[in-house]
Amino acid sequence: xxxxxxxxxxxxxxxxxxxxxxxxxxxxxxxxxxxxxxxxxxxxxxxxxxxxxxxxxxxxxxxxxxxxxxxxxxxxxxxxxxxxxxxxxxxxxxxxxxxxxxxxxxxxxxxxxxxxxxxxxxxxxxxxxxxxxxxxxxxxxxxxxxxxxxxxxxxxxxxxxxxxxxxxxxxxxxxxxxxxxxxxxxxxxxxxxxxxxxxxxxxxxxxxxxxxxxxxxxxxxxxxxxxxxxxxxxxxxxxxxxxxxxxxxxxxxxxxxxxxxxxxxxxxxxxxxxxxxxxxxxxxxxxxx
Amino acid sequence: xxxxxxxxxxxxxxxxxxxxxxxxxxxxxxxxxxxxxxxxxxxxxxxxxxxxxxxxxxxxxxxxxxxxxxxxxxxxxxxxxxxxxxxxxxxxxxxxxxxxxxxxxxxxxxxxxxxxxxxxxxxxxxxxxxxxxxxxxxxxxxxxxxxxxxxxxxxxxxxxxxxxxxxxxxxxxxxxxxxxxxxxxxxxxxxxxxxxxxxxxxxxxxxxxxxxxxxxxxxxxxxxxxxxxxxxxxxxxxxxxxxxxxxxxxxxxxxxxxxxxxxxxxxxxxxxxxxxxxxxxxxxxxxxxx
Amino acid sequence: xxxxxxxxxxxxxxxxxxxxxxxxxxxxxxxxxxxxxxxxxxxxxxxxxxxxxxxxxxxxxxxxxxxxxxxxxxxxxxxxxxxxxxxxxxxxxxxxxxxxxxxxxxxxxxxxxxxxxxxxxxxxxxxxxxxxxxxxxxxxxxxxxxxxxxxxxxxxxxxxxxxxxxxxxxxxxxxxxxxxxxxxxxxxxxxxxxxxxxxxxxxxxxxxxxxxxxxxxxxxxxxxxxxxxxxxxxxxxxx
Numbered sequence: 001x002x003x004x005x006x007x008x009x010x011x012x013x014x015x016x017x018x019x020x021x022x023x024x025x026x027x028x029x030x031x032x033x034x035x036x037x038x039x040x041x042x043x044x045x046x047x048x049x050x051x052x053x054x055x056x057x058x059x060x061x062x063x064x065x066x067x068x069x070x071x072x073x074x075x076x077x078x079x080x081x082x083x084x085x086x087x088x089x090x091x092x093x094x095x096x097x098x099x100x101x102x103x104x105x106x107x108x109x110x111x112x113x114x115x116x117x118x119x120x121x122x123x124x125x126x127x128x129x130x131x132x133x134x135x136x137x138x139x140x141x142x143x144x145x146x147x148x149x150x151x152x153x154x155x156x157x158x159x160x161x162x163x164x165x166x167x168x169x170x171x172x173x174x175x176x177x178x179x180x181x182x183x184x185x186x187x188x189x190x191x192x193x194x195x196x197x198x199x200x201x202x203x204x205x206x207x208x209x210x211x212x213x214x215x216x217x218x219x220x221x222x223x224x225x226x227x228x229x230x231x232x233x234x235x236x237x238x239x240x241x242x243x244x245x246x247x248x249x250x251x252x253x254x255x256x257x258x259x260x261x262x263x264x265x266x267x268x269x270x271x272x273x274x275x276x277x278x279x280x281x282x283x284x285x286x287x288x289x
Numbered sequence: 290x291x292x293x294x295x296x297x298x299x300x301x302x303x304x305x306x307x308x309x310x311x312x313x314x315x316x317x318x319x320x321x322x323x324x325x326x327x328x329x330x331x332x333x334x335x336x337x338x339x340x341x342x343x344x345x346x347x348x349x350x351x352x353x354x355x356x357x358x359x360x361x362x363x364x365x366x367x368x369x370x371x372x373x374x375x376x377x378x379x380x381x382x383x384x385x386x387x388x389x390x391x392x393x394x395x396x397x398x399x400x401x402x403x404x405x406x407x408x409x410x411x412x413x414x415x416x417x418x419x420x421x422x423x424x425x426x427x428x429x430x431x432x433x434x435x436x437x438x439x440x441x442x443x444x445x446x447x448x449x450x451x452x453x454x455x456x457x458x459x460x461x462x463x464x465x466x467x468x469x470x471x472x473x474x475x476x477x478x479x480x481x482x483x484x485x486x487x488x489x490x491x492x493x494x495x496x497x498x499x500x501x502x503x504x505x506x507x508x509x510x511x512x513x514x515x516x517x518x519x520x521x522x523x524x525x526x527x528x529x530x531x532x533x534x535x536x537x538x539x540x541x542x543x544x545x546x547x548x549x550x551x552x553x554x555x556x557x558x559x560x561x562x563x564x565x566x567x568x569x570x571x572x573x574x575x576x577x578x579x
Numbered sequence: 580x581x582x583x584x585x586x587x588x589x590x591x592x593x594x595x596x597x598x599x600x601x602x603x604x605x606x607x608x609x610x611x612x613x614x615x616x617x618x619x620x621x622x623x624x625x626x627x628x629x630x631x632x633x634x635x636x637x638x639x640x641x642x643x644x645x646x647x648x649x650x651x652x653x654x655x656x657x658x659x660x661x662x663x664x665x666x667x668x669x670x671x672x673x674x675x676x677x678x679x680x681x682x683x684x685x686x687x688x689x690x691x692x693x694x695x696x697x698x699x700x701x702x703x704x705x706x707x708x709x710x711x712x713x714x715x716x717x718x719x720x721x722x723x724x725x726x727x728x729x730x731x732x733x734x735x736x737x738x739x740x741x742x743x744x745x746x747x748x749x750x751x752x753x754x755x756x757x758x759x760x761x762x763x764x765x766x767x768x769x770x771x772x773x774x775x776x777x778x779x780x781x782x783x784x785x786x787x788x789x790x791x792x793x794x795x796x797x798x799x800x801x802x803x804x805x806x807x808x809x810x811x812x813x814x815x816x817x818x
Contacts, residue, residue, distance in 0.1 A: 036463075037463045037464070037465055038433060038434055038435050038462075038463045038466065039433055039434075047776075050780055052776055052779065052780065055779075056775075056776060056779055076785075077779045077780065077784070078779070078782045078783070078784055078785035078787075079785075081779075081780060081781060081782030081785075082782070085780075086777075086780040088773065088776070088777055088780075090773065092725055092770075093770055093773040093774045093777055094773075094774070094777035094780075094781075095721075096714070096717070096718050096721060096774070096777075096778065097697065097717060097718075097721060098695060098696045098697050098717065098720060098721050099695075099697050102697055102792070102793065105792040105793075106781060107781040107782055108790070108792070109789045109790045109791070109792050110781060110782035110783055110785060110787075110789050111782055111787075111790075112785075112787045112788060112789060112790055113790055114790065115790055115791075115792060118790060118792050119792075122792075136590065138721065139721070140721075140724045140725065143333065143334060144333055145333075154781070155780075155781070158781075158782070167461065170460065170461045171460075172333065173332045173333045173489045173529070174489050174491075174530075174531040175332060175529045175530070175531055176332070176333070178531070200461065200462065200463050200464075203492065203534060204531075236464065237464055238464035238467070240534055241492060241533065241534040241535050241557050242534045242535070242537075242538055244557035244558075245535065245538065245557045245560055245561055245564075247557075248557055248558045248560075248561030248562075249561045249564060249565065251561070252561060252562070252565040253565075254564075254565060254568055263534040263535070263537040263538040263541075264537065264538075264541060266538055267537070267538040267539075267541035267542055268541065270538075270542060270547070270564060270568075271541070271542065271545045271547065273568060274545075274547055274567070274568055277568055277569075342735070345739055347735045347738070347739070366738075366743060366744075366745040366746050367735070367738035367739060367744075367745065368738055368741045368742060368743040368744070368745070368746075371738065371739045371740065371741055372741070375739075376739040378732075378735075378736050378739070380732070382762070382765070382766055382769070383729075383732045383733050383736040383762060383766065384733065384736035384737055384739075384740065384762055385762055385765070386737075386758060386760075386761035386762045386765075396740055396741075396742075397740035397741045400740060400741030400742055400743070401741050430765065444740060445740075448741075
């Protein structure tokens, strides 16, 4: 659904290229974690995917870009709104109305859908995102987690194929952050949405990622399975403690198979390794007796 | 029993209700000791930021008392208390206004009435410390996000307050920026500052903090060293906090009989050594666990 | 500051709130027009009492009383100035003017107290105002509490660096408040750019005609209400 090749971009009036010769692909059902040091161009790249670049920001965009079959240079931002949902970091600045219901309907109004269809989707979203009791509330009356849930719902109600989230949990505590990301993961599984999530807190986001992409200075420096990418790029992106443990154990000669980078999975693989050894030991003693 | 000289901030039976009617603090008692690094933790809405805003007088108690080095905060203005308690806000953009980075840091020093040559020395020292001296003539708005954060820290360190409050110092920071913040906290400790940080970052806390105060629904429900408090799963659940990764891991290993300790090991390399013994020891027929 | 509170909407469930906002705006505007027309003290008092009665039905009497209290000083000034510089030392005309001021401010605030920003924008759209402008109104209301928090945040941030806003003489403090301007303006400009981005990302600005999800529908009770209002106006003018 997203095909990017040789992408380079610079802001208007700027000498330096913020994005340089990027290659990137995303398919249905993926939860791609996009990481990299501040200023590496992640947010800029995210905005290419829904046409904000080049339309809102101007500047020079080179290379091949195809999102939902459209090139952002040839289609205005509102045409991308049907297919690409963008959730920004600060929920305050993406909620415009004084009632949750109106907020949910807004994007659909812009798409020109008939009123019955809007009503149906709004009611469904209120149920699905647990916003039903809050339908008349103003965003000011909602908690940070509720606001971000509403922001995601307002975007998902437009039924996009691609979901881009630019540090969606920055202002949330880790508990709420995990719930929000779990919600996004569910959407990738249930509806085959391709999600691209920019996040700094690896411990929170890793359990949900199917793929990890690392950017440095406007270029993609790594792309692949989260556990493997971290092993290669830990000096850039940091390393969650559970994976650090795996590394130290490897140095002592104990190699673990970890499919998912969460502490629970690492713990269970240690237990498995222990049981395997105990079994082998028992067999050895039985054979020798 | 710690004497009065050891206590930098004393919070006595503090209640606070916001003008809209929400009671954010419901009888908080806390002592912050000189030279310690204290973390105040809890979910959003538990009252952490409300509590620390009482430390430099931004908020005044609805009921109860807050004493900063013996001064009742109700009888002092924020500007006056800020000489003792330096507050580093989460969002640097709420305070940047000067033409140059230099002016930005000089602002507080001039407000406190320091003579110009002292201002010059202090500004240079603070900017060098935060690796920002090279930007001294540039506009604060031209700096990157991480640099602006360091600028606000420099602005506070410049006038050398005894107590420093950090509001979510690692929020939104990338890996390198977090390392820098770690260095800064270590430095503050060397400078014998009293540091209070409001944070969710359990991993950061286990590395840098002497004591944690855990809050839930407007009350402090536990205080103690992080090694002890952050493995109490019941407590963490009540406060809606996520346990540190190694704690989660250790608890699962304990359930399966691989570990027997009550206090968790917070360093990955040490834990790896322990586990190596268990795994290799188990393979040689030795008893499992330690 | 308390006077501004009165213009803030809070949800209630009374007959007045359930009425169509067009009926309510007609009520407020009619009362205001009658006040401008009427020349006697009794008629002004009648209007003010009508406002109070409606406020009572809407359970907002205390709020309205707050508005009156806030308007009283200015009203008194109007009375005094007109009395001193009036043609004769006749207190009646100045009193009418003073009461008129009270009547106007209370009847208009009655509307804003009972109408949510969303209803207001629907009202404007029903009067053929383009969607962009009605959204402007709604968004302004929506962001007012947010802006108030921003002002507070900037104040606290600067106070924490020694800016004295609580002590000292009036001029010194007023000068100090000026320091809030730059960070506040920069912050709000940034905020509005972010909001603009988000609006575009949600498909705003397409040449396609947007659906109007919510529309105003007058009920039988609203027509009844209007007839009642017409009756009142007739009686008012005749008596």
